[in-house]
Amino acid sequence: MASATIKATIGSSTASLLVIYPHANEISNTELKAELLVIKDWFIAFNTDKPDVKGKVPSSSKSYPASVMLTTSDLHVSNTSPDERVHITGRLSTAAAWALDPKENNCCVHIYAKNNKLSDGYESWLLKNKDKSKLGSTLIVEKVEAALKGYRGTLGEGDLA
Secondary structure, three states: OEEEEEEEEEOOEEEEEEEEEOOOOOOOHHHHHHHHHHHHHHHHHHHOOOOOOOOOOHHHOOOOOOOEEEEEEEEEOOOOOOOOOOEEEEEEEOHHHHOOOOOEEOEEEEEEEHHHOHHHOEEEEEEEEOOOEEOOOHHHHHHHHHHHHOEEEEOOOHHHO
């Protein structure tokens, strides 16, 4: 379990995205950095309200602008939609939704890498759903806390440089 921060210039200001991996038992800094680089480019697109592959805009969700991403799956083929290309799955929260007790996220996104490879960078994204979920179960709260304790730093600095 791990977590890290992405900082990006959006418009004329700097925005941060806390990325949390509550289900990743072992992820190296090299693997984490590669995935965070793809997520960073998605983050800029999402928080500047760029439409997804089906034309849906981020501002149509209650998770805009995104401040926290629970990465529920790294680059993978989905069991529920096996015909969809490989993607990173993330559940998104605004700062206000993350500050609630219990914490909430209000949409799910799929992030696609060019040529289905993290090393080739970001390509596009899909707003999978706008379902709200609360982080109320003891197990998920414990996993999120463990991931936060495994904080690796900020993309572009230290071990993630």
